[in-house]
Amino acid sequence: MKRFDYVRANDVGEAVAALAASPAARIIAGGTNLVDLMKYDVETPERVIDINRLPLNTIEATESGGLKIGALVSNADLAYDSRIAERYPLLSSALLAGASPQLRNLATTGGNLLQRTRCYYFYDTGTPCNKREPGSGCPAIEGVNRIHAILGTSDQCIATHPSDMCVAMAALDAKVHVIGPGGERTIAFEDFHRLPGDMPEKDTNLQPGDLITAVELPAEDFTAHHSYLKLRDRQSYAFALVSVAAALKIEDGRITQARLALGGVAHKPWRDTEAEAMLKNSTPGVASFSAAAAKVLETARGYGENSFKIDLARRAIVRTLKQAADGTPQSQTDKRIR
Amino acid sequence: MADTATLIGRPSIGQPTRRVDGPLKVSGGARYAGEYFADDLLHGYVVSGSIAKGRILSIDTSAAMAIPGVVEVFTHENRPRTAWFDSKYQDQVAPPGSPFRPLYGDGILYSGQPIALVVAESFEAARDAAALVKATYAPEEHITDLDAVKGQSYVPPKKRSGIAPPPEPRGDAEAAFAKAPVKVHETYRVAVEHHNPMEPFATTVVRDAGGKLTIYDKTQGSQNAQAYVTGVFGLNQSDVTVVNAFVGGAFGIGLRPQHQLFLAVMAAQALERSVRVVLTRDQMFTLSYRPETIQTLSLGSAPGGKLDAIMHHAVAGTSHFEDYQEVVVNWAGLLYGCDNVKLSYELAKIDTYTPSDMRAPGATLGVFALESAMDELAYAAGVDPLQLRLTNYADFDQNEDKKFTSKALISCYEQGAERFGWSKRSAEPRSMRDGHELVGWGMATGVWEAKINKTAARASLTETGHLEVSSATSDIGTGTYTVMALTGADAFGLPIEHVTARLGDSSLPTAPVEGGSWAAASTSSAVVDACDKLKQALFKQAQSMPDSPFGNVDFDGVAFRDGRMMLAADEGSSVKLGEIVRSARQHRMEAEGSAAPDSATQKEYVSYTHSAIFVEVKVDEELGVVRVTRIVNAVAAGKILNPKAARSQILGGVVMAMGAALEEETFADHNLGRFMNHNFAEYHVPVNADVQDIDVIFVEEPDDKTSPIGAKGIGEIGIVGTTAAIANAVYHATGKRIRDLPITIDKILA
Amino acid sequence: MSSQDAQSLSPAAVPIRLTINGTERRLQVEPWTTLLDLLREQEGLTGSKKGCDHGQCGACTVLIDGKRANSCLVLAVVKDGAEITTIEGLGQPGNLHPMQEAFIEHDAFQCGYCTPGQICSAVALVQEGRAHTREEIREYMSGNICRCGAYTNIVDAIEDVLGQSSTLREAAE
Numbered sequence A: 001m002k003r004f005d006y007v008r009a010n011d012v013g014e015a016v017a018a019l020a021a022s023p024a025a026r027i028i029a030g031g032t033n034l035v036d037l038m039k040y041d042v043e044t045p046e047r048v049i050d051i052n053r054l055p056l057n058t059i060e061a062t063e064s065g066g067l068k069i070g071a072l073v074s075n076a077d078l079a080y081d082s083r084i085a086e087r088y089p090l091l092s093s094a095l096l097a098g099a100s101p102q103l104r105n106l107a108t109t110g111g112n113l114l115q116r117t118r119c120y121y122f123y124d125t126g127t128p129c130n131k132r133e134p135g136s137g138c139p140a141i142e143g144v145n146r147i148h149a150i151l152g153t154s155d156q157c158i159a160t161h162p163s164d165m166c167v168a169m170a171a172l173d174a175k176v177h178v179i180g181p182g183g184e185r186t187i188a189f190e191d192f193h194r195l196p197g198d199m200p201e202k203d204t205n206l207q208p209g210d211l212i213t214a215v216e217l218p219a220e221d222f223t224a225h226h227s228y229l230k231l232r233d234r235q236s237y238a239f240a241l242v243s244v245a246a247a248l249k250i251e252d253g254r255i256t257q258a259r260l261a262l263g264g265v266a267h268k269p270w271r272d273t274e275a276e277a278m279l280k281n282s283t284p285g286v287a288s289f290s291a292a293a294a295k296v297l298e299t300a301r302g303y304g305e306n307s308f309k310i311d312l313a314r315r316a317i318v319r320t321l322k323q324a325a326d327g328t329p330q331s332q333t334d335k336r337i338r
Numbered sequence B: 001m002a003d004t005a006t007l008i009g010r011p012s013i014g015q016p017t018r019r020v021d022g023p024l025k026v027s028g029g030a031r032y033a034g035e036y037f038a039d040d041l042l043h044g045y046v047v048s049g050s051i052a053k054g055r056i057l058s059i060d061t062s063a064a065m066a067i068p069g070v071v072e073v074f075t076h077e078n079r080p081r082t083a084w085f086d087s088k089y090q091d092q093v094a095p096p097g098s099p100f101r102p103l104y105g106d107g108i109l110y111s112g113q114p115i116a117l118v119v120a121e122s123f124e125a126a127r128d129a130a131a132l133v134k135a136t137y138a139p140e141e142h143i144t145d146l147d148a149v150k151g152q153s154y155v156p157p158k159k160r161s162g163i164a165p166p167p168e169p170r171g172d173a174e175a176a177f178a179k180a181p182v183k184v185h186e187t188y189r190v191a192v193e194h195h196n197p198m199e200p201f202a203t204t205v206v207r208d209a210g211g212k213l214t215i216y217d218k219t220q221g222s223q224n225a226q227a228y229v230t231g232v233f234g235l236n237q238s239d240v241t242v243v244n245a246f247v248g249g250a251f252g253i254g255l256r257p258q259h260q261l262f263l264a265v266m267a268a269q270a271l272e273r274s275v276r277v278v279l280t281r282d283q284m285f286t287l288s289y290r291p292e293t294i295q296t297l298s299l300g301s302a303p304g305g306k307l308d309a310i311m312h313h314a315v316a317g318t319s320h321f322e323d324y325q326e327v328v329v330n331w332a333g334l335l336y337g338c339d340n341v342k343l344s345y346e347l348a349k350i351d352t353y354t355p356s357d358m359r360a361p362g363a364t365l366g367v368f369a370l371e372s373a374m375d376e377l378a379y380a381a382g383v384d385p386l387q388l389r390l391t392n393y394a395d396f397d398q399n400e401d402k403k404f405t406s407k408a409l410i411s412c413y414e415q416g417a418e419r420f421g422w423s424k425r426s427a428e429p430r431s432m433r434d435g436h437e438l439v440g441w442g443m444a445t446g447v448w449e450a451k452i453n454k455t456a457a458r459a460s461l462t463e464t465g466h467l468e469v470s471s472a473t474s475d476i477g478t479g480t481y482t483v484m485a486l487t488g489a490d491a492f493g494l495p496i497e498h499v500t501a502r503l504g505d506s507s508l509p510t511a512p513v514e515g516g517s518w519a520a521a522s523t524s525s526a527v528v529d530a531c532d533k534l535k536q537a538l539f540k541q542a543q544s545m546p547d548s549p550f551g552n553v554d555f556d557g558v559a560f561r562d563g564r565m566m567l568a569a570d571e572g573s574s575v576k577l578g579e580i581v582r583s584a585r586q587h588r589m590e591a592e593g594s595a596a597p598d599s600a601t602q603k604e605y606v607s608y609t610h611s612a613i614f615v616e617v618k619v620d621e622e623l624g625v626v627r628v629t630r631i632v633n634a635v636a637a638g639k640i641l642n643p644k645a646a647r648s649q650i651l652g653g654v655v656m657a658m659g660a661a662l663e664e665e666t667f668a669d670h671n672l673g674r675f676m677n678h679n680f681a682e683y684h685v686p687v688n689a690d691v692q693d694i695d696v697i698f699v700e701e702p703d704d705k706t707s708p709i710g711a712k713g714i715g716e717i718g719i720v721g722t723t724a725a726i727a728n729a730v731y732h733a734t735g736k737r738i739r740d741l742p743i744t745i746d747k748i749l750a
Numbered sequence C: 001m002s003s004q005d006a007q008s009l010s011p012a013a014v015p016i017r018l019t020i021n022g023t024e025r026r027l028q029v030e031p032w033t034t035l036l037d038l039l040r041e042q043e044g045l046t047g048s049k050k051g052c053d054h055g056q057c058g059a060c061t062v063l064i065d066g067k068r069a070n071s072c073l074v075l076a077v078v079k080d081g082a083e084i085t086t087i088e089g090l091g092q093p094g095n096l097h098p099m100q101e102a103f104i105e106h107d108a109f110q111c112g113y114c115t116p117g118q119i120c121s122a123v124a125l126v127q128e129g130r131a132h133t134r135e136e137i138r139e140y141m142s143g144n145i146c147r148c149g150a151y152t153n154i155v156d157a158i159e160d161v162l163g164q165s166s167t168l169r170e171a172a173e
Helices: A012-021 A034-039 A075-080 A082-087 A089-097 A101-106 A109-113 A165-171 A273-279 A286-296 A308-326 B002-009 B022-026 B123-130 B146-152 B173-179 B222-233 B259-271 B363-381 B385-391 B409-420 B480-492 B519-543 B577-583 B599-604 B643-662 B722-734 B745-749 C002-009 C035-042 C098-105 C115-128 C134-140 C151-172
Strands: A005-008 A026-028 A047-050 A059-061 A067-070 A175-180 A183-188 A211-217 A225-231 A242-251 A254-263 B041-048 B054-060 B070-075 B114-120 B134-139 B182-190 B202-207 B213-217 B240-243 B274-278 B293-301 B307-318 B341-349 B402-404 B432-434 B437-449 B455-462 B467-470 B499-502 B558-561 B564-567 B574-576 B588-595 B608-620 B626-636 B693-698 C014-020 C023-029 C061-064 C067-070 C083-085
Touching: A012 A047, A012 A175, A012 A211, A026 A034, A059 A082, A067 A082, A075 A082, A075 A089, A075 A101, A075 A109, A082 A089, A089 A165, A089 A225, A089 A242, A101 C067, A101 C115, A109 A165, A109 A211, A165 A242, A165 A254, A225 A308, A242 A308, A254 A273, A254 A286, A254 A308, A273 A286, A286 A308, A308 B745, B022 C098, B022 C115, B041 B123, B041 B259, B054 B114, B070 B123, B070 B259, B114 B123, B114 B259, B123 C035, B146 B293, B146 B307, B146 B341, B173 B293, B173 B307, B173 B341, B182 B363, B202 B259, B213 B222, B213 B259, B222 B240, B222 B259, B259 B274, B293 B363, B307 B363, B363 B385, B363 B437, B363 B722, B385 B409, B385 B437, B409 B437, B409 B608, B409 B626, B409 B693, B437 B626, B437 B722, B455 B480, B455 B519, B455 B577, B467 B480, B467 B519, B480 B499, B480 B519, B480 B558, B519 B558, B519 B564, B519 B577, B519 B588, B564 B577, B574 B577, B577 B588, B608 B722, B626 B643, B626 B722, B643 B693, B643 B722, B643 C151, C023 C035, C035 C061, C061 C115, C067 C115, C098 C115, C098 C151, C115 C134, C115 C151, C134 C151
Parallel strands: A005 A047, A026 A047, B041 B274, B213 B240, B307 B341, B467 B499, B626 B693, C014 C083
Antiparallel strands: A059 A067, A067 A211, A175 A183, A175 A211, A225 A242, A242 A254, B041 B114, B054 B134, B070 B114, B182 B293, B202 B213, B202 B274, B293 B307, B432 B437, B437 B608, B455 B467, B455 B588, B558 B564, B564 B574, B608 B626, C014 C023, C061 C067, C061 C083
16 A cells, blocks of 8 residues: 555535645545555555545435435445435445445445446556556456456446446436535536546546535436346345346336436446437337347447356346336345346 | 253263354454564565566565665565475475475566565555565466366376375276267366465464564464474474464365465564564465366266266366376266276466365366266266166275275265255256246265374363363364364263363374364374373372272273263262372373374275255346255265264355355466456355355264274365256256356356 | 554554544554554454455454444544444453354354454344344345355354344333
8 A cells, every 4th residue: 555645624625625735636435445446556645535524424305306415425324214215216226236234334425436447457456457557458358358348348448337326326317416626516427437438547527626525316216116136246245247227117008217227337337318218108018128228238349258248238128127117126135036 | 950960971972062162263362373463573565476477587675665664575686595405395285396485586487476575563564565566577478278288288297195096997988988878978167266265374473582483374284384384494393383273264275385484484584573474365366276177077878877988087287386186087986886987187287376275176176077977967868867876876986996984875865855855856957947037956976085194182181170182283164173172071071161172283292284074083083092091091090099999990990970080880989080180299191192094994995975965046047147045965974073063064065165166266367377356356255145045964874994983074075066966956947058167147148 | 562663653643532342542543554454453453354455355344333344444544533343342251242152052153264254244233123034134244255154054143143132122012
């Protein structure tokens, strides 16, 4: 671990000022990913700014009828919050599909947004990696890539975003509240994370000096028809090979609203609005679900070991949409897939 | 009080007994190798290399040395002198070859090889400085892909001690296979697996003012580690004590000394300080592993499934510097009766560290292939898989033409099948279903060798009547402490609370490394012998006591119970054991005993544990997700000394088999020559949610030949065959025969 | 102890206050020291184990302000003012916590290395009150890896304690 200066911020203003003074600093909240990466010498900040004293740990109703989740709300508190569990069960489910109870107690909402990839090479400083060391190369493309991306990849990077929470937030059309040197602003979830392109070192569109303060969920919820299905190499405590968040509104046997996002397949939570548009006004069933899945995977590309994800994602989309349509969301404790 | 009296009198062996080390383990009081302190303690952190083969051109340690608290950075350039001859580095269980020597020179033999040790006043200083050690390399071409070298496989020219090479062929297997009406001929593979005990490798060397070393090492054999240290560093045995009182799992990886032991002792000697070196989880993947092995199995049978030909060929990877060997193919000539058998085992060299024994080494691989092929043969012959095993049941060992000391495998089949409900199985694959899930039932046989190894033990009784039994064996979670205490309690008729077991210390009576499932049978037999000798010494002393009630009887005329020696014919005539000790004007009386294999028995008999495993899986038909919902493992292992801990051993083997069957795989990037998923997040071992019902049955199996105490050992048998039973259940569920483990979603959907 | 000597040399050390197993401790910690290393190396509380040092195994699980957490991923300095309970604080031989007793009775461990983390996690699981079935216990204990494979016995032990506590609750009603 590289030695660093430790700064404890007592309010948002202090944190923003500290960040402005050293834009290369890292924010520490739960620390579950940052400390992990610092011990591997993947993250080597000169300065670490502790924001745990900031008043960003509440969940509040918004004027437009949604909820605003403070950046420091832990994954556990968020998953079990009664308003979230009742109105946004998709988000609760995704949170509970991720990590472990003890990690969820530490990990925060803001930190989860900034989780970095699980790519083996990114984590191993004994190997090249364009994300960790731009220009050094991407051995994953012709190497061990079972867990890597099939959508939105570049010839520089095929890493995936590992979050479950973010997949549900993408499907729920959340917004990210940020405060930076230029003041406060919101970023649509779709625009928050990036594809690797030729700058794989950049995971998000945050600007230097930005601090995430909250994530806002819009009023529109999907309580009747939703499901989060996570497929992985063991039954718990593992990152997704493929995960699917599906949310539907169904009236008189027709889909009137559809949301579909995938995890484990791309450098960002992969929401496909075109597939959603195809689902809208269709009759729920294997035919429409399969068509939507085909749409999502139209541009998918495998790299050898991960090529199975294309078929797996297709199957998972169909199944998750069926779970959502049937009102039988996937349980995160009963491992039988509904 | 009547209850207490009957409790005290009852035999302890065979009763389910709580672990005597339990209270320490559940309260954080059990100390493992990296948890000892000294006032002058320094912390070492290993720097691992990043190329697979070549030379180190330069190592820059200046930035590391600049971190406050760093005392020294050792590399091949400033390593203190150590022994020259290979033999000094060869431990008790080393395979033939030249053992790896840490920091020996600029040569790189495998990726992750230790290239430096940073030593500092604090753990953090050592850790943080280690990242600043920069090496440059001259890489050479490497090969880590077994498939690339399997064509150059060879029969190991020098056999590894204790590992039986394949037996000579019998009959004419090729001809018999060619004309067999029913045939199976397939290739099976198991991915590279790493042991991954929960405790990372660690050594704390505590150096006293006179330079004597007490070495707390994570090892399965304190005396093996001690011999290695004295050999390599030219130290006297009396100046080196190795302690491994608690070992946080090992599964074979602790049989051989690992490089942190060398590095910690080296630093302690050079700096004349106490030193601790702990490996990281990632560095645990730079140690040994279960070798990748490619196996070809050919079975030929008569129409009803009676075997007429077995051919089993295996090619396993090993390092360039040692020929690691294990018993992979011999099981195919042992487990079933067959007159035409040809078995062969070869190695091929790759640029990795030397593989090593991992739980049921060889058998886990070989029996997976054999029992998968038997399942395939059952379908090819149209007979029930269990019936096929019974049809081919072996009453004697055809490999060695010897009798079994005991073999209750039929009971395993019967009781396992009954408990599982095997008779309700429908034969056709894909014929059972539960909603979205296909249901599959599979079974397999397991087998592992049973033996004892030469082991000594001491029994010692204090003037207060407390018994201590001790041996330099290890308890790696296996329950050795408890079995030793039980044995002592049984011998003296004492409640177990009045018995202390000591182990895990090289200064105790000689014992071999703890492995191969021999520890419980060997150690407890040695404890029985030591207790017998101590009882005789006590009897002699008691006879000489004034007014001794034992003057007119011989040793057979006395009994030991409740802390007293008494006349068997008149229990009222008794003396407290402590009084006998005091009468000798001593604080304690002690005796040593031993156990060793009986060569006369070995000429005529072989001994094995057996099992029958029945597995239910549910496989989501669309998504390929496999859940193991039920396992029955029926085991025949002679006398079960402590059913509570023995059951746990089987559970553990079964869970590890679930990992091997469905999850575990260390991925190598052959371009870089490096294992890539070197952590617990990406190398998947089973978690709690993976494991549902596991039912363990121990069938009756009287055995008076394997060990004096009647036990056979149960550390390995739980894993053997279980992987095949899972794979066979997956086939029954899905109709997909997957011959390369682990069975992951992609293979089910392919 | 040596690490404290090193610390006193370090200008980066930060004063913090922790309540560890009921005792208030005023400590100087370097910001790069994790709570786990602080407990093990400076406080000598080696019951909390280091199995992976990256939040991937759960052996380091302790209770921070009553909630289970992986102490290996927590910089000690960040938890200034917190209450920490480790396995040593739950109970000692002669006065074991019911969960510790249940682990012994059900042989819910073998090598013992993951055990303190399992027990801290299990105690938290009971307090959280969300696990009512074996299935739920399994899922909510999946953050604690046991390579010896004692899982079914761990579930038995927890089920036993859950049963006791619900019996107690019923008795109180």
